[in-house]
Amino acid sequence: MTDTETGDRAETLALIVGSAAFLESLEQLRRARALRGHRPGISRDFWEQVSDLGWLSLRVPNEQGGIGLGIQELCALSERLGACMAPEPVPEAICTAPLLSGTLLEDVMSGSLIVLPAWQERAGDLESKAPTVRLAQGKLIGSKKYVHMAEAAGGFVVTTSNGLQFVRKDAPGLKMLTTPLQDGGHFSELRFDNTPIEPIKGSFETVQEEITLGIAAYLLGVMRRAFAITKDYVTTRKQFDRSIGSFQVIQHRMVDLYIQIQLVSASIQQAAAILESSPSLAAAKQAVSRAKARASDVALLVTRQAVQLHGGIGYTDEADIGLFLRKAMVLMNCYGSATAHRARYLTLVCAARGKL
Known part of the structure; x- marks a missing residue:
């Protein structure tokens, strides 16, 4: 990386940090305290603010209408979110967005749709390459566990043995079993019983x-x-x-x-x-x-x-x-x-x- 590129990167990181300066206020800590234990556990006003700041398009390439920034910017932003204990699943949504396209991607970047990944099937399992969730006659069968803040989502990117699939939260045959967590948030298990899907290209x-x-x-x-x-x-x-x-x-x-x-x-x-x-x-x-x-x-x-x-x-x-x-x-x-x-x-x- 040239000195010019290094300087540009430092300037970009500074802009990201500057856009997140409001997260340092005590009001943000009070907001996190007020949301704990409630469902879906996030603030829609905050999510709209996140969208307006362009954070949801952070990892989306420029040619798809995004900002096209890198992992360092993602980490800088995530660190600021952690400092105020924001309950919203922003890092998950940011990284999942580039898997989407068309209207789905537009809705995610506008903040009107929250899409989260559903990939884990067993405790302690870090691999998503060989999922047991599968398609049967074009419908989804199986279950995913430990989906963080799932009740806040409007849809899920699900890893399956037939590739990635998008499932809407209100899709027939989808049942959510939610478990409260110590911090006031929640995990959910998603159970699919002949649930309709929309195929997605790409790898998770x-x-x-x-x-x-x-x-x-x-x-x-x-x-x-x-x-x-x-x-x-x-x-x-x-x-x-x-x-x-x-x-x-x-x-x-x-x-x-x-x-x-x-x-x-x-x-x-x-x-x-x-x-x-x-x-x-x-x-x-x-x-x-x-x-x-x-x-x-x-x-x-x-x-x-x-x-x-x-x-x-x-x-x-x-x-x-x-x-x-x-x-x-x-x-x-x-x-x-x-x-x-x-x-x-x-x-x-x-x-x-x-x-x-």
């Missing part, structure tokens, strides 16, 4: 990696904001006429957490660069698994430590810091737990070295 493999990295970046935003809130708290909370942040043991814990957060950031940046430039999907998967495993572990570490450093108030529902822990507990397993990604990473490394 790369899209899955993009979403996974977007979730890792979202977790980075969660841990950064939890760390910042905790830093302010230990600076102002006094004990023995001194701020507890002046105690060496607290300083050491905060420095350790800061280092871990920076390592997550570096891992995500590296994975984004590899996912954008590497012709090898296996190499991209390795990088994404490294980033997601580290982000999952550190998000839980930082948010748990943040609650503890707040003392008794941190364990109350009124304290915002506890919401960050709940969010981390949910998303650390979304699109693959740390254990699942470490296992995949080991398998890929061994295969690359000819040991499998």
Whole structure:
């Protein structure tokens, strides 16, 4: 990449970050708190704002009417969404949009239709290449699990043994079984019983990696904001006429957490660069698994430590810091737990070295 291209990329990233500046307000945290536990769990006004800002067309190529930006911009935006714990499934919708075309794509980019992926069939399964969901006489049979915030969607891109299929939420034969989650959101199981479909061209493999990295970046935003809130708290909370942040043991814990957060950031940046430039999907998967495993572990570490450093108030529902822990507990397993990604990473490394 030339110096000019590097400068242009930095300017684009700055514009994305600038467009998301409103997410830093305390009002956004209050909004996330108010939406938890409700169905469908999102704000349509917020989704319209997301559409107006062009975020839903972020990964859609220019020739299809999109902005055509890269993974680094996706991660920068996802991190800001994580910092305010936005419950809307924005990273999933952004990455799924390029699979669509025609009226479906137009409706997604305009914000009038939310389309989410449905690919997972078993807990801990990271592969979408051999799904059991299938077509029988042109109708869909089978089930998909763990579809995040599914009740907010108007349709789903479903991986099947016959390729990708679009299914509308109100399609006959589709039943949704929803489970509430710790952060106030939900997962849904989609059961298809001779459900009508609309065929979609393309592959979900790369899209899955993009979403996974977007979730890792979202977790980075969660841990950064939890760390910042905790830093302010230990600076102002006094004990023995001194701020507890002046105690060496607290300083050491905060420095350790800061280092871990920076390592997550570096891992995500590296994975984004590899996912954008590497012709090898296996190499991209390795990088994404490294980033997601580290982000999952550190998000839980930082948010748990943040609650503890707040003392008794941190364990109350009124304290915002506890919401960050709940969010981390949910998303650390979304699109693959740390254990699942470490296992995949080991398998890929061994295969690359000819040991499998």
